[in-house]
Structure formats: C-alpha cells, structure tokens
Amino acid sequence: MIYKRSSKLFTDAEKVIPGGVNSPVRAFKAVGGTPIFVKKAKGAYLFDEDGNKLIDYINSWGPMLLGHAFEPVVEAVIEKTKQGTSFGMPTEIETKIAELAVSMVPNIDKIRFVNSGTEACMSAVRLARGFTGKDKIIKFAGCYHGHSDSFLIQAGSGAITLGEPNSPGVTEGTAKDTLLARYNDIENVKQIIEANKGKIACIILEPVAGNMGCIPPKQGFLDALRSLCDANSILLIFDEVMTGFRLAKGGAQELYNINADIVCFGKVIGGGLPVGAFAARAEIMNHLSPLGPVYQAGTLSGNPLAMAAGLAMLTEINNDAELFNRLEQKTDYLHKGIEEVLTEYNIIHTINRVGSMISVHFAEEKVVDFESSAKGNNDTFKKFFHGLLNEGIYIAPSAFETWFITDALTYEDLDATISAIAKVGKTL
Numbered sequence: 001m002i003y004k005r006s007s008k009l010f011t012d013a014e015k016v017i018p019g020g021v022n023s024p025v026r027a028f029k030a031v032g033g034t035p036i037f038v039k040k041a042k043g044a045y046l047f048d049e050d051g052n053k054l055i056d057y058i059n060s061w062g063p064m065l066l067g068h069a070f071e072p073v074v075e076a077v078i079e080k081t082k083q084g085t086s087f088g089m090p091t092e093i094e095t096k097i098a099e100l101a102v103s104m105v106p107n108i109d110k111i112r113f114v115n116s117g118t119e120a121c122m123s124a125v126r127l128a129r130g131f132t133g134k135d136k137i138i139k140f141a142g143c144y145h146g147h148s149d150s151f152l153i154q155a156g157s158g159a160i161t162l163g164e165p166n167s168p169g170v171t172e173g174t175a176k177d178t179l180l181a182r183y184n185d186i187e188n189v190k191q192i193i194e195a196n197k198g199k200i201a202c203i204i205l206e207p208v209a210g211n212m213g214c215i216p217p218k219q220g221f222l223d224a225l226r227s228l229c230d231a232n233s234i235l236l237i238f239d240e241v242m243t244g245f246r247l248a249k250g251g252a253q254e255l256y257n258i259n260a261d262i263v264c265f266g267k268v269i270g271g272g273l274p275v276g277a278f279a280a281r282a283e284i285m286n287h288l289s290p291l292g293p294v295y296q297a298g299t300l301s302g303n304p305l306a307m308a309a310g311l312a313m314l315t316e317i318n319n320d321a322e323l324f325n326r327l328e329q330k331t332d333y334l335h336k337g338i339e340e341v342l343t344e345y346n347i348i349h350t351i352n353r354v355g356s357m358i359s360v361h362f363a364e365e366k367v368v369d370f371e372s373s374a375k376g377n378n379d380t381f382k383k384f385f386h387g388l389l390n391e392g393i394y395i396a397p398s399a400f401e402t403w404f405i406t407d408a409l410t411y412e413d414l415d416a417t418i419s420a421i422a423k424v425g426k427t428l
C-alpha cells in the first residue's frame with residue numbers, strides 16, 4: 001500500500017504540532033514508520049488520505065463499539081447541532097443520559113459528566129480523598145488512568161511507601177502520594193496497605209487491564225481487593241473508561257459481580273465525542289460541589305452534542321439484547337483463527353481476551369501483569385504490525401494495546417484478517 005499523502009501530511013503536521021500528533025501513541029514511535037492520516041470511516045473500515053481501505057481494530061481506542069459513523073449517533077449529533085452547540089446551562093438531555101447510565105450500571109445512584117477519561121479518573125481520586133480524608137492512593141503498574149499528575153508515577157526506591165515521577169513536570173510532592181502495586185498480586189497490595197496504615201484513600205485499577213495488552217484479573221483478585229478495601233476503609237475505584245458499556249451493559253462490575261465504590265467512564269459513553277464520567281452511590285457523590293466541599297467543574301461538561309452522541313450510543317446498547325453475545329462470538333472466532341495460524345507457523349505467542357478486548361503477545365509465558373507483558377518480543381510485533389498494515393489490517397501501533405472488536409465487523413472481515421495473519425505469520 002502507498003502512503004504518500006499521509007507522509008506529506010505528517011511532515012506538515014510535525015512543523016506545527018509536537019511530534020505531528022495530539023496524542024503520543026498515534027505517532028508510531030513503538031513500531032517505526034509514519035502515521036496514517038485518516039480521511040473518513042464507516043462501519044468496520046477506515047479510509048485514509050491515500051485512498052486505502054483498512055479494517056480497523058482500534059476503533060478510536062474503544063469508543064466505536066458499534067462501528068464508525070453509526071447512523072443513530074450521527075443523526076442525533078446533527079439534530080442537536082442545529083439547536084446550538086453549548087450553553088453552559090443545564091439541559092434536559094444531561095438528565096436523560098444520566099438516568100440511562102444509572103439504570104445500566106450496578107451500584108451507582110449519581111453520575112457526573114466530564115470531557116475525557118483523564119478528567120474522570122482525576123476527579124474520582126479527588127472525590128475519594130475528600131470523602132475519606134486520606135491522601136495516598138494505590139495504582140497498579142501498567143494500568144493507565146489518563147495523564148493527570150497523580151498517575152504518571154513509577155515505583156520509587158521506597159516502593160512500598162513512596163512513588164516517583166515518571167515524567168518531568170510531575171513533582172516529587174505529588175508522586176509520593178501514589179503507591180505502585182503489581183497487577184494481579186494481592187500480597188503486594190496487602191504489604192503496601194500494611195506499610196501505610198490509615199493513609200490510603202483509594203485503590204484505583206482497570207478491572208480488566210487494557211493498556212498493557214488485555215490482561216484479565218486473576219480469579220479472586222477483584223474480590224480480594226474489595227475485602228481489603230472494606231477492612232481498611234479504602235474506596236475501590238474501577239476505571240471502566242475502556243471496559244464500561246463494552247464488556248457488559250454494567251461493565252466489569254456486572255461481568256465479575258463486584259461492586260466498586262466509584263466508577264470512571266469514557267470512550268464508549270461518548271459514542272465518539274469527548275465524554276468522560278464518574279459515578280458512585282449518593283453518599284459519595286453528594287460530597288461534590290455544589291452539594292459538598294469537593295470541587296469539580298467544566299465549561300463544556302455535559303455538552304449537548306456530546307450528550308446526544310452518548311445517549312444514542314447507550315440507548316442502542318441498552319436495547320440490543322444480543323449485542324454482547326455477538327461481540328463475544330466474533331472475538332472468540334478471531335481468537336481461535338489467530339491461535340491456529342500462529343501455532344501453525346511455530347510463532348511463540350500468548351493471546352489474552354475478555355469479551356471484545358483481545359491482545360496478541362509474542363511472549364512465551366502467560367501475560368498477567370506489566371512485567372510479563374513487557375517480555376513480549378517487540379521486533380516480532382513491529383514486523384507483525386507493518387505486515388498487517390500492508391494487508392489492509394490496522395491494529396494499534398504498540399504491543400501494549402488491546403484490539404477492540406466492533407459489532408460492525410463481519411465474519412468475512414474476520415476471515416480476511418485471519419488470512420492476512422497467516423500470510424504475515426510465514427514471514428515472522
């Protein structure tokens with residue numbers, strides 16, 4: 001495939017946008033080459049600026065659960081736009097989408113809308129601190145909760161009691177309050193709680209990790225976290241920005257039958273427009289301003305276009321009783337197909353999957369946390385990525401990303417993908 005126009009557009013972009021992109025993972029740093037500029041998309045396909053058609057497995061990093069330019073969402077946004085695009089005043093549609101979200105998700109009474117997953121997680125942590133009166137938080141290595149300061153943290157030398165910044169610009173003062181634990185390692189979490197008795201406000205995690213590949217929680221891990229939180233007056237925050245409305249109507253809480261105290265949303269909840277949200281029981285949410293003392297605000301929060309897109313999306317998900325079965329079956333079909341061809345060509349690999357999230361790791365051992373995910377062979381991944389791209393299959397340009405399956409994918413698309421993987425597999 002030819003990417004002449006994309007290359008030119010990238011060169012132009014680099015002059016006026018740092019790295020040519022508005023979010024780093026788009027820049028192909030992990031795989032080499034220049035990013036593809038997209039012109040439009042429909043259903044399961046991307047159409048780039050050079051006229052190539054690609055089968056899309058990123059889907060805007062998750063939001064397009066029902067495919068690109070999904071008609072009810074497009075219509076809803078067009079209709080709303082004609083009535084004005086932002087007021088900074090309450091609108092009825094905010095209540096409508098809030099009611100629907102509260103009816104779909106377990107254990108939440110109230111929800112507040114923001115503009116991104118980053119904002120949702122940042123605000124959830126502030127709320128947890130305000131509610132508990134404690135400062136420290138526990139996060140897991142390899143889990144991503146957006147780019148706010150408290151989350152850009154690595155394990156420090158006193159790893160159990162102090163975190164360190166992993167980006168310049170994050171202060172030591174902020175970093176010391178974030179403690180880093182190993183995903184799927186409950187003993188490690190216990191140690192950290194023990195060493196910081198009475199100081200931890202919340203534990204935040206992706207209940208199914210999706211930002212170090214797809215990593216399911218080990219059997220009993222979420223239950224054990226719930227018990228530890230209860231025993232130590234710590235709030236459990238599920239960051240369901242990726243899993244919310246994707247793994248089930250009620251997200252991972254429903255799938256694993258575990259209640260979190262605060263739940264964060266993004267991606268699917270906005271139907272492709274910039275939306276995030278956080279939600280909890282009333283006793284917790286009532287601590288937010290203007291009811292309570294914990295401050296949180298946003299000029300464009302609850303924006304009518306964003307709410308229209310989100311409401312159309314959630315309505316469709318809520319009304320389609322077979323959606324999650326179809327997604328499961330399609331992803332399972334792809335899973336088996338990939339497994340078969342990679343095995344046939346003797347390529348060392350591990351495939352992880354939960355529902356419509358799947359990741360292929362070129363690793364020998366099971367991938368259960370950041371360390372094991374990082375052991376994957378990145379050279380093989382690079383060849384795999386570029387090989388697939390050449391065949392018109394677009395997966396995320398990093399081995400640490402999940403593939404997102406949409407309902408728009410047909411079995412012909414899946415067969416084409418498996419054939420492409422077979423062709424590329426021979427060359428790995």
Ligand SMILES: *Cc1c(COP(=O)(O)O)cnc(C)c1O
Nearest residue numbers: 116117118144145146241242266
């Ligand atoms: C994408 C993501 C975020 C950040 O959301 P943005 O909208 O990119 O700010 C936070 N948490 C998880 C689990 C995510 O996947």
